Amino acid sequence: MPPVDPARERTDKHDLILDAAIDVFAEKGFHHARISDIARRAGVADGTIYLYFRNKDDVLLTIFEEKMGILIAGVRVALEGITDPMQKVRVFARYHFRQVEDHRALAEVLQIELRLSNKFLKEYRPEKLWEYLGVFATIVREGQEGGVIRPDLDPFVLMWAFFGALDEIAMQWVLAKRRDKFSLEATADTVADVFIRGMAGMEPTAGSEPSRPRTVEET
Amino acid sequence: MPPVDPARERTDKHDLILDAAIDVFAEKGFHHARISDIARRAGVADGTIYLYFRNKDDVLLTIFEEKMGILIAGVRVALEGITDPMQKVRVFARYHFRQVEDHRALAEVLQIELRLSNKFLKEYRPEKLWEYLGVFATIVREGQEGGVIRPDLDPFVLMWAFFGALDEIAMQWVLAKRRDKFSLEATADTVADVFIRGMAGMEPTAGSEPSRPRTVEET
DNA sequence: TTGGCGACTGAATGGCGATTCAGCCGCTTA
DNA sequence: TAAGCGGCTGAATCGCCATTCAGTCGCCAA
Incomplete structure (x- = not known):
């Protein structure tokens, strides 16, 4: 048939x-x-x-476009319903690392190979990446409006810094021979925790619980 | 003659x-x-x-080896005489960005092209990069021993996170059309500041001023 | 003056692999 | 049954450079 x-x-x-x-x-x-x-x-x-x-480049580009689209949709779903900006940061980090863990080969391609040439970083503007990062910038902005994140910090700088931190760690994990050497989930909490404390601006408004971050070792 | x-x-x-x-x-x-x-x-x-x-690859590899060697020596000099770990973090960030600013083409090659293939990230172990990062890990460890950085944070995770943050921002700067759009030096302070606060374990010793970071737009 | 040597040259070679395209296959329709 | 067609095939083509190497040049020592 x-x-x-x-x-x-x-x-x-x-x-x-x-x-x-x-x-x-x-x-x-x-x-x-x-x-x-x-x-x-x-x-x-x-x-x-x-x-x-169209050609070999097009295959790589298509991988990027299609998979980033899925990633963006996923992170939005993961953040749904969460109101505390600090909690959102933690969820973002965990979501990112979970994707890396669950799609190892894809992560490898996106991380290593997409940085590969001018083609993808100079000529080609990765809109999808910006869209993904923009989710984080929005979290920061909301946190600033709500008074839980210092208003003097530039959301874009924080966005790049945070993404860079996640990305570098993911890269090390991907490159590591022994993938089980460290847990990405625990690491996500550590990184999120450092950023959360670093960005925290003032006493949280009454009602929004402080959401004390857990550290890796802490029980 | x-x-x-x-x-x-x-x-x-x-x-x-x-x-x-x-x-x-x-x-x-x-x-x-x-x-x-x-x-x-x-x-x-x-x-x-x-x-x-030996061949084309060897040219790239040599650039990496030689230039990273200079970078490592330079950061050690820059940190000489500074005792406060938090201040060291700030100096590290500033030094890193200053190098990027002063050696734009080199930064571009190291950042974009070295990530280029398995050759350099999988088969080849960038000892020099580790040595450079190790400087930061040492700062963290010393800070932990001195009681100014929370002891429950893994220095290696912090090292990757910090470097990733610097690297991503540098990448954006290098890729930006308008290089003067944001000041790397001010950004260095922002990033260092967030990490410093995020890593801080206890009340800062009297004397180390909080050094409010400047934002991009701010003059 | 001659022979030899080391540094350098740059045209020719050779291999690689992306891309092409002439044709095949199986199905549908007349 | 025959003609048409879309989807697919995979061997041949073709351009592109990294690498090679026979030869040039200037210098020095005998």
Whole structure:
């Protein structure tokens, strides 16, 4: 029986190639990955990839766009219903690291390979990344409006600093031989905790509980 | 008159090529940079580069090794004589950003291009980077021993977090079209300040002033 | 003056792998 | 049954550079 829905079939192959590409890029790096490697892993012919993507760069770009879109949607859901900005910071950190943990190969590609060339960092403006980071900047701004975060701190600087911290740690985790050497979740709490204390501005308004951060060691 | 010292002459060409390579890598990216580009900019023949370096990768690696060595020596000098760990954190951040500002092309190469492939992050262990970061970890450890930094924080996690924060901000600065859009020095103070407060374990010793950080917009 | 040497040159080589495209296959429709 | 078509194939092409190496140049020592 032929595929009931050709569009569905099409989508399948598109995803099949992307997933294969994530694995191959993670394993060999973008430049050392051959189109034929991706094709073989996806179980299609080399030429088929060009029916779905303009070229090799386009494959990488598409991975970024599609996966970041999922990430952004996910973090918004994770933050839903939380009102305390400080708690939001902690949830953001945990969410970020959980994604890294659950999608190791993807994390590797995004972290290492996307920083790979001018193509992706100079010419190409990663809107999706900004959108993701913007979620954090918004948390900071809300915290400042609510009086729990010092108003003299620039939300954008904090956003970059926080993301940089998470990203660097994730990078080390990804690169580490023994992935179990340290727990990303505990680390998320440590980082969130340092930022929370560092950003805290004044006595929290009565009613919004202080949400004392837990540290890694603390029980 | 022939060069008095042949070794000196040799060194000159070695450096000439490295400096040219830094410019070219920064401009076009490692993979799009051609050996002939470097040669032309250095004013030597293509083949000459192979008299001084094993291959193209070796040129990049050498840039990293040599320049990181200078960076490490420099930060140690900058920290000399400072005893307050918190002050050291601030000086570290300022030093880091000053280097980025003063050696824009180099910063671009180290930040963007060194993250470029498995070659440099998986197979190659950047000892020099660890040595540089280790300086920060030592500051933290000393602060913990002196009782000014909470002892429950892992120095290595802090080290990565702090470096990640600095690095991400530097990256944004390097990528920014308008380099004068924000001052790296003011930003250094903001980041250092957040970390200092975040790591602080007890009432600051009398005498160490809180040093309110400036924000980007603030003049 | 000649021979030899080290530093340097830059055109030619060679390999690699992204991209192309002529054609196949299986299904649908007339 | 035949013609048409969309999706797919994968071997051949082709451009791009990193790397090589035969040869040049200037200098010195014999």
